[in-house]
Amino acid sequence: MNQLSILSRDAEHYAAMIEEASLPHLVIREVHQQAISNGNTSDCNILLADPNLGAISLAAYPKLTWLQSTWAGVKPLLDVERNDFLITGIKDVFGSQMREYVFAYMLYFSRQISSYExxxxxxxxxxxxxxxxxxxxxxxxxxxxxxNEVAKTAKHFEMNVLAVTRSSRNNSYVDQYISAQQIVDCANQMDFVVILLPDTPQSRGLINADFLNALPKHCVVINAGRSQVVDEGALLDTLQKQRIRAAVLDVYLQEPLPSEHPFWQLENTIITQHTSAISKPEMIVEKFIENYLLFLDGEPLNSVIDRAIGY
Incomplete structure (x- = not known):
C-alpha cells in the first residue's frame, strides 16, 4: 500500500479530490497546511507538496521515493542536500493563464489603454x-x-518571434533562435521582452545592464518567470532613467515586495503579486493522478525534474 502525505496551503482541497478519485493501493496518511518536522509520516513514500513546505519537511519522510510538486518552480527542493527521491513538476498547466497575462499587458501598452483611462x-x-x-x-x-504558448499566440498577432532557449530548436512559431551570448547584439530588435526562464545557474542574472541598455527606448519588459534571472538593480536604474518604456513585474527578489521598495514609486512599472499563473488544485490533482497511475505500473513519470539543470 502506498502512503501519501500532503503539504500545501490547499492541503484539504487536494485531499478531498484525491479521496474522491479512489485511487488503488493509496492511503492518505497526513494532511498539513504547514511544514512539519515529525508525525505519522515515517512510512510515507509519496509526498504532494508546495516546494517550500516540502523542502523543510523532508526529515519527516525517510522512506520518500517520489515528490509531486504543486508549483511550476521547484527551486526550494533543489537547494536541499537530499536527492534520493524523484521530483515531478507541473507542465502544460500554466500556459493559458500565462499567455493571457503577457498579452493583456502587451495590448495594454500597444492600444494605449491607460491614456484612454x-x-x-x-x-x-x-x-x-x-x-x-x-x-x-x-x-x-x-x-x-x-x-511555446506565448510564441503560438504571438504568431496569431502576426508578430516576429525571437527565442532564447537552451533546448528547443524546432518550433514552427519561432522566427529566430538566439543564444545567451547573442542577446545583447539582438536586443535592439525587441519591442517586447518576455522572461519565462526558470532559476538556474545559467539563467541567473542573464538580464543585466548590458542587455537592458541595448534595448530600444520603446521596449516593454515583462518578467513572469523568476526574479533571479534579472539584475534587479540594473532594471531599477534602467526604469528610473527611462531608458525603456516600461516594465511589468510579477516576481521579485523579496516577496512580498517591501512597501519602501522603489518599484512602487515608478510610473513606468506595473506591479502584480506573483499571480500571472495560479496553481489551481483541480489542475494539479489531475497531473498527480496521471503520474500516480504510472507510478503504480512502474512506468516513467511525466515532468520529472532533472536536478542537474534545475527543471
Whole structure:
C-alpha cells in the first residue's frame, strides 16, 4: 500500500479530490497546511507538496521515493542536500493563464489603454492613433510549455518571434533562435521582452545592464518567470532613467515586495503579486493522478525534474 502525505496551503482541497478519485493501493496518511518536522509520516513514500513546505519537511519522510510538486518552480527542493527521491513538476498547466497575462499587458501598452483611462477621467475627447502588435518583435526568454504558448499566440498577432532557449530548436512559431551570448547584439530588435526562464545557474542574472541598455527606448519588459534571472538593480536604474518604456513585474527578489521598495514609486512599472499563473488544485490533482497511475505500473513519470539543470 502506498502512503501519501500532503503539504500545501490547499492541503484539504487536494485531499478531498484525491479521496474522491479512489485511487488503488493509496492511503492518505497526513494532511498539513504547514511544514512539519515529525508525525505519522515515517512510512510515507509519496509526498504532494508546495516546494517550500516540502523542502523543510523532508526529515519527516525517510522512506520518500517520489515528490509531486504543486508549483511550476521547484527551486526550494533543489537547494536541499537530499536527492534520493524523484521530483515531478507541473507542465502544460500554466500556459493559458500565462499567455493571457503577457498579452493583456502587451495590448495594454500597444492600444494605449491607460491614456484612454486618463482621458475619460478628465472628460477629454481626444482620439489617438494606437499602435498594433502586427509586425512587432517579441523576445521570449524560455521556450518550455509556457513559452511555446506565448510564441503560438504571438504568431496569431502576426508578430516576429525571437527565442532564447537552451533546448528547443524546432518550433514552427519561432522566427529566430538566439543564444545567451547573442542577446545583447539582438536586443535592439525587441519591442517586447518576455522572461519565462526558470532559476538556474545559467539563467541567473542573464538580464543585466548590458542587455537592458541595448534595448530600444520603446521596449516593454515583462518578467513572469523568476526574479533571479534579472539584475534587479540594473532594471531599477534602467526604469528610473527611462531608458525603456516600461516594465511589468510579477516576481521579485523579496516577496512580498517591501512597501519602501522603489518599484512602487515608478510610473513606468506595473506591479502584480506573483499571480500571472495560479496553481489551481483541480489542475494539479489531475497531473498527480496521471503520474500516480504510472507510478503504480512502474512506468516513467511525466515532468520529472532533472536536478542537474534545475527543471
Amino acid at each position: 486618463n482621458l475619460k477621467h478628465n472628460k477629454i475627447w481626444q482620439p489617438m492613433v494606437c499602435d498594433s502588435l502586427v509586425g512587432k518583435t517579441i523576445g521570449i526568454f524560455g521556450l518550455g510549455s509556457i513559452g
